[in-house]
Amino acid sequence: MKKLNWQKLPARAVTAQQSLWTSSSVDSVEPDYCSIEQLFSLPPTETKTRTKAKAEPKEISFIDAKKSLNLNIFLKQFKCSHEEFVSLIRRGDRSRFDVEVLKQLIKLLPEKHEIENLKSLQTDRDKLASVDKFYLQLLDVPSYSLRIECMLLCEESSCVLENLKPKAELLDRACQSVKESVRLPSFCKLILSVGNFLNYGTHTGNAEGFKIGTLLKLTETKANKSRITLLHHILEEAEQNHPDLLNLPDDLEICEKAAGVNLESIQSESSSLMNRLNNCEKKVSCSSDLKDQYLPPIQESLQACEQLRQMLSSVEDGRTALCIYLCEDSSSFSVDELFGTIKTFRGLFLRAMQENQSRRQQEKRVKQQEEDRKLKGETKKIVRKDVSKQDEGCIIDNLLAEIKKGYNLKKDPPAAVAMSLAVDEADSSVSGQSEKPAAAAQEVQIPSDPEPEPESQQSLKPGLTQHTGR
Numbered sequence: 001m002k003k004l005n006w007q008k009l010p011a012r013a014v015t016a017q018q019s020l021w022t023s024s025s026v027d028s029v030e031p032d033y034c035s036i037e038q039l040f041s042l043p044p045t046e047t048k049t050r051t052k053a054k055a056e057p058k059e060i061s062f063i064d065a066k067k068s069l070n071l072n073i074f075l076k077q078f079k080c081s082h083e084e085f086v087s088l089i090r091r092g093d094r095s096r097f098d099v100e101v102l103k104q105l106i107k108l109l110p111e112k113h114e115i116e117n118l119k120s121l122q123t124d125r126d127k128l129a130s131v132d133k134f135y136l137q138l139l140d141v142p143s144y145s146l147r148i149e150c151m152l153l154c155e156e157s158s159c160v161l162e163n164l165k166p167k168a169e170l171l172d173r174a175c176q177s178v179k180e181s182v183r184l185p186s187f188c189k190l191i192l193s194v195g196n197f198l199n200y201g202t203h204t205g206n207a208e209g210f211k212i213g214t215l216l217k218l219t220e221t222k223a224n225k226s227r228i229t230l231l232h233h234i235l236e237e238a239e240q241n242h243p244d245l246l247n248l249p250d251d252l253e254i255c256e257k258a259a260g261v262n263l264e265s266i267q268s269e270s271s272s273l274m275n276r277l278n279n280c281e282k283k284v285s286c287s288s289d290l291k292d293q294y295l296p297p298i299q300e301s302l303q304a305c306e307q308l309r310q311m312l313s314s315v316e317d318g319r320t321a322l323c324i325y326l327c328e329d330s331s332s333f334s335v336d337e338l339f340g341t342i343k344t345f346r347g348l349f350l351r352a353m354q355e356n357q358s359r360r361q362q363e364k365r366v367k368q369q370e371e372d373r374k375l376k377g378e379t380k381k382i383v384r385k386d387v388s389k390q391d392e393g394c395i396i397d398n399l400l401a402e403i404k405k406g407y408n409l410k411k412d413p414p415a416a417v418a419m420s421l422a423v424d425e426a427d428s429s430v431s432g433q434s435e436k437p438a439a440a441a442q443e444v445q446i447p448s449d450p451e452p453e454p455e456s457q458q459s460l461k462p463g464l465t466q467h468t469g470r
Helices: 011-015 033-040 047-051 065-076 082-091 099-107 112-119 130-139 144-180 183-198 212-220 230-241 243-251 253-260 263-285 288-325 335-405 413-429 435-442 455-460 462-469
Strands: none
Touching: 065 130, 082 130, 082 144, 099 144, 112 130, 144 253, 144 263, 144 288, 144 335, 183 212, 183 230, 183 243, 212 230, 212 335, 230 243, 230 335, 243 253, 243 335, 253 335, 263 288, 263 335, 288 335
């Protein structure tokens, strides 16, 4: 027959009290065994197999198959026998356990109905499955569940305290650094003066102070020049008149480190750990078997947790003091937001300083290039002036030489006219040499026997003929 997978109740659990199974008011219902046999019978097998007696199961297990598999996998990682593993629990040896392993072990501990089934076992233990045998050995350890809980709490408390204590110290130092910084109020007062000047005559002018979040809005006010904001200008002002304020990022460095720490989370974890330690201390104090073994480490963890609580109280006092110091609203003020704002502002501060330096270097290079171009331009002008004077002298000398040689103006009248115009222009531009061309012009002689010119040219240029005859 096919089997029904259920969890069998122990006999004493059924008969110990009035229950569903012992109710006499309900008559027992007899099922139809014939139909059950027809529906849920296994398929027939060979005759030889059917004639054989039914083989008894090799192992008996009261544990769910999936849970049994997970527990076997868990135990194999220790590479030791069940007796040795149970001995570690009995001695409270945490050397081979960490927090995650102990949490996993607690999930795999036997449940109440499994414990009752194992305790009601009447057969030989040798017939039990490996996991069932392990549970029976574990049940022989007094207060095994509380022992494992104490092991986990001792291991977990040390890890939690090692994680939370540095964070609390960092927050405490960050709160002190903001209040002790001398450069921060000086820089804020410089911003206040600039802001009142810009907002003069408006409802936001004549301010006595501003919210700390205003530090992030300095880059939103743009200057007339490109890529320059109010923060860039204030840093230039500080560099010229208050150079020590440029070291403000050094005062805010620890606040940047504390920006990722959540105070509320630390307070919650610390409070939860202390409650668990107090509850465990009460349980251990009532057990004579566990008192000497686990009470000292639990009390030691409680002392460390109390130190953490005092440190967090100091951080809370620092938060209140900062709220008053910065004139913020106590109901909404958070050190997490404050340190996040300071971290962002510190980054903007350093970037603006770098951009100012880069811009000055760029302006210096541009100025040097302009000076170099001006210097090259003056040199070229000087060279051109010298060349033009030489060319001017050469032109006059060439003209005088050509005049001395003489020209047949009738053959080439346009050239003669151009020559005459060039001589007149040269006379007007060079006054110092006016006598020399005049004397040379008197020595010019026109040939006596000019070649006859065609009548068409004589009719076209009468004025030119008269000019040359003169």
